[in-house]
Amino acid sequence: MRLLLVEDDNHVAAALSAVLARHGFQVTHARSGEEALQALVPEGDGFGVVLLDLGLPDQDGYEVCGKIRKRTGTPVIMVTARADVRSRIHGLNLGADDYVVKPYDTGELLARIHAVSRRTVHEDPVTGGESALLLGPVRIELPTRQVSVDGAVVQLTRKEFDLLALLAQRPGVVFRREQIISEVWRTSWEGTGRTLEVHVASLRAKLRLPALIETVRGVGYRLVAPAA
Amino acid sequence: MRLLLVEDDNHVAAALSAVLARHGFQVTHARSGEEALQALVPEGDGFGVVLLDLGLPDQDGYEVCGKIRKRTGTPVIMVTARADVRSRIHGLNLGADDYVVKPYDTGELLARIHAVSRRTVHEDPVTGGESALLLGPVRIELPTRQVSVDGAVVQLTRKEFDLLALLAQRPGVVFRREQIISEVWRTSWEGTGRTLEVHVASLRAKLRLPALIETVRGVGYRLVAPAA
């Protein structure tokens, strides 16, 4: 699995990289928030997890985490010397998946990396070998984030795509609103507005298949399974 | 979101339940590993997360975690006084999603609960194939919320479905009216009107099997078990 290590101290990074590599990770090293964000392109960067040190030279680590969250759904483990509860809560609420305080035990860090990545069903179980989901006239390519209807490419925004991809993973299954929000937005934020509806609406409009996404009143949404 | 709290100390449980409830969780309390496992039915137990105390009276907490893992995909957060690294690693490697050491900060626990549930793809890898309840001619699919009678799909509203799903979880067992109301309506509101009857009636009508739901005078309702 590929792992992005964001750490400004070269010595620390080298040592940790070695350990991680020994445990089967393919490590990419970024020395600053800027570098990290460049590596994390929205279109399939392929990273399974990000280890984010908060003490960065160029920008605030929390900000970087927020930006990562807006850009990709890749899980983030914050690694930092800031041990106080306030910082931890702040970090977790920004969308971090775990928060590890320095100095940490390497074994525990590994266990936590595994725990986090275990949960991240990137594409394996659903797509198996195929990297594209087919739903009637709709074709969804996960790695390139391309969607086409009847062969015509449809340009979707990030959220629109994430939303569609989530629903498409299990056609017919009803996803609850809160579930969708937490999966697609990936940040603890009490969804108050009409945000979700708006995105659903624009998705329906762009796909020109209003019936594809079905509203389940009082519960959430689902993709109607194609007529076999 | 529903949350299963596994904790043998009633005082601790009560206090924590209160906090969690205030933050929008619907808490179910289990006092032992046995109770916990009973609550976690493979088909749609509906829990978003399990808080598992390791100091249980009846069995080893680690074992319980393993069993939960085998049974459902529900995320588990271990909560325990055992702070040593070895225990942590052990717990995480058993499939726990997070490991929180007592005494903990309530705010951090909440943040971690959110972080875990946020990253969870709600599914049951175990029951991946089929997870439908079958009762004679009636077929109830929890994840898709689809109900069919003799192969014909029946369109149910939210309450109708929830009601049917509740009764169907234990065919033959009589559910008391208050019990049904508190489960389906999720608010201990003194049901004064004919609300429940109306929904039962519309369910019976839609399923076209008036006999399926049996009225138990003075008590409540039950689903008649299929004729074996």
Place this chain on the structure above:
DNA sequence: ATCACATCTGAGGGAGATCTGAGCATCACG
């Protein structure tokens, strides 16, 4: 800095779902 575009928020409206109340049917029991 400016622009284009993505995302979010709020108000208004409408379709269904849900609830209520009155009267009717049915059951248990003497």
Place this chain on the structure above:
DNA sequence: CGTGATGCTCAGATCTCCCTCAGATGTGAT
């Protein structure tokens, strides 16, 4: 068979939830 209690039916009234639209805010690129 009469009687009270309990559950059922029916038809509005109400309320919840979702959709649309239009503009505000934020973000990234030029």
